Amino acid sequence: MSQDFKALEQLETEAGRLLAAIDDAGRRDILRKIARELKAGQAARIAKQQNPDGAAFAPRKKRGEPRGGNGARRFLYPSGGNGPPRIVFMKSWSYDGPLMTGFDVEAGGIRSFETKKIIKFLGVSPAEDNKASGGNIRNRLTIKQKAMFRKLRTGRYLKSGVDDYGLWVGFLGKVAGIARIHQEGGKDRTSRRGPTVQYAQRELLGVTNQDREDILDLVLRHMQV
Numbered sequence: 128m129s130q131d132f133k134a135l136e137q138l139e140t141e142a143g144r145l146l147a148a149i150d151d152a153g154r155r156d157i158l159r160k161i162a163r164e165l166k167a168g169q170a171a172r173i174a175k176q177q178n179p180d181g182a183a184f185a186p187r188k189k190r191g192e193p194r195g196g197n198g199a200r201r202f203l204y205p206s207g208g209n210g211p212p213r214i215v216f217m218k219s220w221s222y223d224g225p226l227m228t229g230f231d232v233e234a235g236g237i238r239s240f241e242t243k244k245i246i247k248f249l250g251v252s253p254a255e256d257n258k259a260s261g262g263n264i265r266n267r268l269t270i271k272q273k274a275m276f277r278k279l280r281t282g283r284y285l286k287s288g289v290d291d292y293g294l295w296v297g298f299l300g301k302v303a304g305i306a307r308i309h310q311e312g313g314k315d316r317t318s319r320r321g322p323t324v325q326y327a328q329r330e331l332l333g334v335t336n337q338d339r340e341d342i343l344d345l346v347l348r349h350m351q352v
Contacts, residue, residue, distance in 0.1 A: 142346040157349045161342050162287040162294040168338045173280040179333030198256040203246035212246055306331050
């Protein structure tokens with residue numbers, strides 16, 4: 128253990144002693160400041176696409192260019208359970224690896240289907256065809272080439288708070304489950320009907336040495352007021 132690390136631990140121990148000695152209102156006030164600063168540090172690090180140890184996030188798996196956009200498609204697809212297959216009518220479609228992605232008219236939005244599960248392609252009349260409509264899907268897919276977790280690091284999803292036991296920074300509800308999969312490198316479906324894939328571990332949350340130093344500085348400044 129380096130001398131700098133030992134000194135930092137000694138200062139943290141002393142800062143903890145000082146925090147324990149102040150009244151509840153004062154302790155909550157400084158904990159709120161620490162939580163806000165720690166949350167900002169987590170967001171900044173995620174924006175840099177870095178793990179807490181400074182290593183870069185594992186890159187996305189490379190994909191080939193999506194193929195398709197060749198008009199409307201109609202096909203039979205399993206509905207799940209024991210129900211009969213549904214007829215899917217898709218516009219603005221593209222092949223993206225093992226998936227066929229496009230605008231599902233019945234669902235009213237973009238959906239993905241595993242091509243190996245398609246039971247049978249059905250005919251499409253000339254009036255239903257939309258040969259020039261593939262661009263929107265291609266543009267949508269290129270969004271995945273941008274920085275990862277752009278939404279997760281915003282204040283809408285990344286939260287912080289204090290309670291009687293200390294402070295916390297993290298995600299809540301359904302978003303917490305999504306973040307955990309990436310934090311631990313777990314498995315999940317690419318979409319509701321999509322295949323299950325193994326995600327690389329990317330540590331969205333974690334305290335860096337710089338975070339520790341910044342928090343310690345904040346505590347010491349607070350004590351000097």
